[in-house]
Amino acid sequence: MLDLQAARRDTPGCFDRVFLDSAGSSLPPTPVLETVIAHLRREAEVGGYVAADERLDDLAAVKTSLGRLFDVPASSIALTDSASRAWTSFFYAVPLLPGDRILLSQAEYAANAIAALQRAKTTGASVEVIPSDASGRIDVDALRGMLDERVKLVSVVHAPTNGGLVNPVREVADAAHAVGALVLLDACQSVGQLPVVVPELEVDALSGTGRKWLRGPRGTGFLYVRPRLITELEPAVLDLHGATWTAPEAYELAPDASRFELWETDVAGRLGLGAAVDYLLGLGVDAVTEAIAYRAGHLRDGLADIDGVTVHDLGVQRSGIVSFTVDGVDPVAVRDALAERSVTVTVSRRSSTLLDMSARELAAVVRASPHYFVSPADVDRFLAHVHDLARS
Template structure:
């Protein structure tokens, strides 16, 4: 069980407001802040190269910590500046040709869909959508009916950005692998709030971000690649870090997932990512997952009792993302009026999850995402504020 008071002391910003936007960009704990600021101060003293050289072991440990969290070897991990960069670095390395098929989930995030459409246009492949079942999750039976040897990649969003849905990743992976398709998991909204084990999910690649539930700095992300695929795939972009220039007309790719990285990076932010993962590991992901689930259900239950408020979450069990609308109020005005009451939420727009939101005839929803440092009193204060808005 988590020590709520200690986690709140480690999160000074949570005393100034009710913070319910960890699905957007969470509040980093003090050890993360100290790590980042400390390294920037060192860069100011000795320069960026020297400061980075002093922390080579710590930088290597970032992957080791991520590996412990995900259940994989550090050599299968690449660091990036975002989940989108990590996702696309793998996706653009998968060979495609005319007639190949790319399958997306109906809850696909816009950045992934745009990349898939661009590659399909360039290669002659096609992009198709797997229907959702009655609870909003990927319909695995419908997926099986769509699969054949032409399907090269199935993209799965683990926890969609616009609500509490959690997709059945392992069932999707088993079905896709039966026809030789690769599975790319967008885990940017799941790592840090759910227990995510790559061996249990059996995906071929996984992308994630630091700034959300991991509580790391912005500008950090990571990619896992199945070991056998690393040697088979060449990223679309290379530099002197991902490959070595060995003769005037040849180069050699890095033997591990480093081939999916680029040389330049925000070293302070990456050290902060490591500190954030270590902080989470010390707390225990199972304890964190339980705490997030409890706060999210408290939030949903309270919202459902307010006349004029509709909870928009689908599926079950659900993630820590809570989506809702208020009758007669556009989501942006709800967000802004809550901000005036020192309550931080955000809005998820139809353009971010076009297929799902269009199917449900929603233009936007208010999104609240309480992390483990949010107290029950914070949730009650949020609910009281929403009740005031709903009553006009």
């Protein structure tokens, strides 16, 4: 069980407000903040190159920590500047020809869908959507009926951005692999709040970010690539980090996942990412998952009991993201009214998850995402404010 008071002491920003936006950009714990600031100070003292050289072992340890988190080799991890960069770095490396098929989930995130549509336009491939089942999850039976040897990639959003749904990743992966398709997991909203053990999920690639549930710095992301695939794929963008210029007309790709990286990076941010992963590992992923589920359940149940409030979460298993609307009140107005009361939530709009939100005729929802440092009193305070808004 987590020590709530210790977690709150490490999160000074949680004392003067109810912070419910870890699905957007969470509050970093003090060790992460101190790590980033210390390196920036060191850069100011000796310059960025020298400061980075002093931390080469620590930078390598970031991948080792991520490897522990996912139960994969450190050599299969690439560090990027965002989840979108990680996702597209793998996606654009997958060869596509006219007639090939890309399958997206109903809850696909906009950045992924836009990249898929662009590649379909330039390669002659097609983009198709896997239907959802009655619970809102990917319909695995329908997926099996769509699969054939022309399907080259299946995209799975583990935990969509606009609600509490969690998709059945392993079942999708097993079905896709039966026809030789690759599975790319968007774990942007799951890493840091749910167990993400790659050997159990059997995905071929995974993308994620540091700034959300991991509580790391903005401008950090990561990509896992199945080791046997690494040498088969050439990233669409290379520089002198991912490859070596070996002759006037030749270059040699890095043998590991670093071929998906670029040379320039925010060193302080990456060190902060490593500190965030180590902080999570120190707490224990299972304990964090349990704490988030409890808080989200408390929040979800409380909202459901308020007249005039509708909870919009789908699925069987639920993530820590809670989506809702207040009758007659625009979600932006709800967000702003709560902000005036020192409660931080955000709004998820239709354009972020166009297919799902359009199918449910939702223009926008309020999104609340409580992390483990949120206290039961914080949740009760939030619910009281929403009750007042609904009543007024």
